[in-house]
Structure formats: structure tokens, C-alpha cells
Amino acid sequence: MLGFTTINVADNERVLLFRNNRLERLLQPGEYHLFNLSANIEIIRYDITKPELNNHLGRFLIKNYYDLLGNEVISYDTKENEVGLVYFDGKLSNVIPPNTFKMFWDVAVKVEVKIIDISEDFHVDKRLLPVLVRNKGTSIYVAGSNSIYYAEIADNHVGLLKVNGKLEKILKPGNYGFWRFNQNIEVGILDCRLQNMDINGQEILTKDRVSLRINLSASYRVIDTEKVAVLLKSHTDFLYREFQLALREVVGTRTLDAILEDKDIVNQIVEKRIKSKAYAYGLSIHDVGVKDIILPGEMKSILNQVVEAQKAAEANLIRRKEETQATRSLHNTAKVMEGNSTLMRLKELEVLERVTGKINQLTVYGGLDSVMNDLIKITEK
Structure with missing residues (x-):
């Protein structure tokens, strides 16, 4: 139709009608014929099944055209310490941050907004x-x-809740939520179980200037979470450094022989020196032990030679003892046989048995008596 504009509005729609850049009407579902011969007509179409009404002029429209919009549009303007929980038909659907203006179509979907004050309590309801x-x-x-x-x-x-850098609370096991707005939230986690720490590859000079590479292992537990959180930036770095220093002090004041002779003394002294200091920072030391002592190549070769020489000396000593024992046994046997013809004869027969057992062929002259009496004969001098 000449000079007229036709606008159709569906059942799930609402239309804002602007004439000459001024809001004139909120069009309900239906068909409209608008005279536009000399006017500039503009429309904004909304689907009211999507409740949130996005318009950069929202505050202005609500303030100046509330009579046109008020029956079907609701608005919320959160303050700087408020959060809005938006429910669509009873279901939580969105969150309105502080200092935020929102408009909603309250027609096809039931809209409800609950305002929460987070100025004092920033914990989220579990x-x-x-x-x-x-x-x-x-x-x-x-x-x-x-x-x-x-x-x-x-x-x-345990959890360490810090708000704007300050320790606020120690959190027990569980799930927690905190509103992020207007503050810096951080939760650190501390493991309170018994934990292991390895201090590996420590290059240390002994008192006699031998370079050793030592691997140390220790176990510890966090016993005072507040002390650990307040006094230490990193309790693992603190313990690692203290173990390093204690190990260097103990090894550097002892010779290689003293260390190799008794490794347990190193463990005990390191543990004793760390224990009281760690306790002051909320940590308990349970066990300390040297896992490996690694010698440099040349020193290892020399030490192997020393060990080899010691073992050879021990073997020679054992051999000499056995020889002495054998000689003493032969001497005792000779003394027993001395002046005893029967024992002497038995010894001769024993030797004869051994000799004949090793001969493949035996030719006898003079008969069996000659074999028995002349072949082997032990005589006294």
C-alpha cells in the first residue's frame, strides 16, 4: 500500500518501533500498517523466548520509556559489591557481575534475579x-x-586461602568456591602426607681434598600449615637448600676414610642439624640417608687397588695359616708313629695303596712278599 509499511509480529516476538529516532510503541503479536510517507521508521525485533534483552540504550530506555516497556520488561542494576543470580523458569542460568545493568523479557519465560552482597562474604554457597x-x-x-x-x-x-595476598583461612579437604569480583583470590595446596625429597649430584670436597658426588634422600611431613604458609615462600626449596648446606658442612670437615668407614654418622649429623630448624618452620624430618657416594675415576682406581691388595694380603695370611696347620699335623703324626711298628706298617700299606692305585701295569719279582715288604718301606734315621 502506497505510503504505508506493513509489519508482522509473530507470537514469540516483540518489536520496538522507532519513528524519527524516537521510541513510539512496543508492538505485540499481530499485523500492523504504518503510515510512513514523511517519517523515518525503524524497528528492532526480539525473540522473547530468549529472555535477555540486549540493547546498548537499555538504561536510557528503562528510565525514559518505562510506561511503554514496564509491563513486559524487567531490569536489574547490580551495585559494586553485588552479584546477581539469574533464574529462567526456576533454573539458574546466568550470573550478573557487579556494576552491571541487565534487561529481560518477562513474558514467555519466568525471570527471577537473586541479589547477593559479596562485600563481607565472598564464599559461594556450596x-x-x-x-x-x-x-x-x-x-x-x-x-x-x-x-x-x-x-x-x-x-x-589443606588449602591456603589468600585474599589480596594475605592468608585468610586454612581450608580442610572439600570443595570451595569464591567470587572473583573486586579482589584477588588464590588457593595454594599443601600435601600433609609423608613425602620424599632427593638431593642428588652434590659435588663436595672432603677434608683431605677428595672430590665426591653424593646423593642424599630424606622424608618429611608438613605439621603446621600456617607456619609453612606465612614463613616460607616454598617449603621444598627451603628444605633442599638446608640439606645441601648441612651435607656440605658434614662432608667438608671429614676425611674420605672417615666417611667411607661410617656413612651412618653422616646421616645422623645431617638429620640432627636440619630437624630443629625445620620444626621452627612447621616441618617434621622423619628420615635422612646417604644413597650413593661416587668417587672420581682416578680415586676409584686407586681405591680398587687398595682393596685388591688388602684381599691378597688376607688370602696370603690364610694360606700361611693352613700350611702351618698342615705341618703341625704331620709333626704330630710322626711323633705318634715314632717307636710304634704297627702304626708304621699301617702307614706303609696306606702309601703302597696310593702308589699302586696310580700305576697302570705292575711287574712283580720276588713274589707278593717282596711287593708288600720291599716296594714301600719307611725307615727311621
Whole structure:
């Protein structure tokens, strides 16, 4: 129709009608014929099944055209210490940050916004956590991830809640959420179980200037979480450095022989020197032990030669003892046989048996008596 514009509004739509850049009407579902011969007509179409009404002029429209919009549009303006929880038909669907203005169509979907004051209590209600942080792939998960600092503390661990750099609270095992707005939230995790620490590859000079590479192992436990959190930036770095210094002090004041002779003394002294210092910082030392003492190549060769010489000397000593024992036994046997013809004869027969046992062929002259009496004969001198 000449001079007229036709506008169709669906049942799930609302249309803002602007004439000459001024909001004139909110069009409900239906068909409209508008005279536009001399006027500049502009429309903005909205799907009211999507409740959030996005318009950069939102505050202005609500303030100046509330009579046109008020029956179907609701608005919320959070303050600097407020957070809004947006529910669509009873389901948590979005989070409104502080200092934020939002408008919603309150027609096809029931919209409710709960305002939370976070100026004093920035903890997230534990009943909200599963919805905000575990429904991955949903819009509320995205909103929750951007709005909440989530921490999960496992068994035998504690959490160190720091707000703007200050330790606020020690958290027991469990799940926690904190609003990120207006403050810097950080949760550190401390493992309170017995833990191992390896101090490997320590190059140290002994008192007699022998270079050793030593590997040390220790076990420890966090017993005062507040001390560890307040007094130490990193308790593992602290322990590692203290073990290093103690090991260097103990090894550097002893000779190689003293260290090799009794490694346990090194363990005991290192543990004693670390224990009291660690306790002052909330740490308990349970065990310290030298795993390996590695000698340089030349020193290892020399030490092997010394060990080889010691073993050879021990073998010679044993051999000499055995020879002496054998001589003493022969001497005792000779004394027993002396003046005893029967024993002498038995010895002759024993020797005869050994001799004949090693002969392949024996030719006898003079008969069996000659063999028995003349072949082997032990005589006294």
C-alpha cells in the first residue's frame, strides 16, 4: 500500500518501533500498517523466548520509556559489591557481575534475579557449586567459570586461602568456591602426607681434598600449615637448600676414610642439624640417608687397588695359616708313629695303596712278599 509499511509480529516476538529516532510503541503479536510517507521508521525485533534483552540504550530506555516497556520488561542494576543470580523458569542460568545493568523479557519465560552482597562474604554457597562449575558445555558453566574461583582440596591436603595476598583461612579437604569480583583470590595446596625429597649430584670436597658426588634422600611431613604458609615462600626449596648446606658442612670437615668407614654418622649429623630448624618452620624430618657416594675415576682406581691388595694380603695370611696347620699335623703324626711298628706298617700299606692305585701295569719279582715288604718301606734315621 502506497505510503504505508506493513509489519508482522509473530507470537514469540516483540518489536520496538522507532519513528524519527524516537521510541513510539512496543508492538505485540499481530499485523500492523504504518503510515510512513514523511517519517523515518525503524524497528528492532526480539525473540522473547530468549529472555535477555540486549540493547546498548537499555538504561536510557528503562528510565525514559518505562510506561511503554514496564509491563513486559524487567531490569536489574547490580551495585559494586553485588552479584546477581539469574533464574529462567526456576533454573539458574546466568550470573550478573557487579556494576552491571541487565534487561529481560518477562513474558514467555519466568525471570527471577537473586541479589547477593559479596562485600563481607565472598564464599559461594556450596549448593550452587555443582551447577556453576560442573555442567560443562552450558552457558551457566561459562558464566560460573568467569565469576568463581573453584578449589578442590583432596584428603590429607589443606588449602591456603589468600585474599589480596594475605592468608585468610586454612581450608580442610572439600570443595570451595569464591567470587572473583573486586579482589584477588588464590588457593595454594599443601600435601600433609609423608613425602620424599632427593638431593642428588652434590659435588663436595672432603677434608683431605677428595672430590665426591653424593646423593642424599630424606622424608618429611608438613605439621603446621600456617607456619609453612606465612614463613616460607616454598617449603621444598627451603628444605633442599638446608640439606645441601648441612651435607656440605658434614662432608667438608671429614676425611674420605672417615666417611667411607661410617656413612651412618653422616646421616645422623645431617638429620640432627636440619630437624630443629625445620620444626621452627612447621616441618617434621622423619628420615635422612646417604644413597650413593661416587668417587672420581682416578680415586676409584686407586681405591680398587687398595682393596685388591688388602684381599691378597688376607688370602696370603690364610694360606700361611693352613700350611702351618698342615705341618703341625704331620709333626704330630710322626711323633705318634715314632717307636710304634704297627702304626708304621699301617702307614706303609696306606702309601703302597696310593702308589699302586696310580700305576697302570705292575711287574712283580720276588713274589707278593717282596711287593708288600720291599716296594714301600719307611725307615727311621
